[in-house]
Amino acid sequence: MNFREEKFLKGFAKRLKELRAIKKMTQEDLAYTSGISLSQIARIETGKINPTICTINVIAKTLKVHAKDLLDF
Amino acid sequence: MNFREEKFLKGFAKRLKELRAIKKMTQEDLAYTSGISLSQIARIETGKINPTICTINVIAKTLKVHAKDLLDF
DNA sequence: TCTATTTATAGCATATATGCTATAAGCAAT
């Protein structure tokens, strides 16, 4: 069984783009500051992949929001 | 770089056990109803692995909570 | 104690998340 749900990943992608915009960061800013690769940030923001909760947590810390705010969509 | 953070995964594990207990489900109940393997549920609840957000979402739906509630710890 | 239930661990195979590098495509300004 495959749990990747396109709609959920697209929703998450949109929420991340939104929060990153609020924080006025580029994908590269987020990548550099978080230590996550730029290609991975782009894949996440296009809903291409199913990130792990630790990746979410690192992104959240970089954006200075709580991890659960990234799932608030 | 590795983003797996032991403390975060342990915190998540504890939160999941807690919510599952509130819902009065066993690991096997959760596994069967969600379609996720029992071994995977056990690994998540012991903080051994770093689950994906789609796995979290499926678990949340099975527990009838919002995904962000699972990150509320 | 004994039994039944529940949780944890282990090994293996497969799918996929992630990093890296490079390239392309989009989008502002001018």
Next chain:
DNA sequence: ATTGCTTATAGCATATATGCTATAAATAGA
């Protein structure tokens, strides 16, 4: 139309999430 910035895509290698099966350990009732 071109330059510069930003986002998206692609291919490859590696690490790991997940399923499956079996077993062990812990826990709870009687």
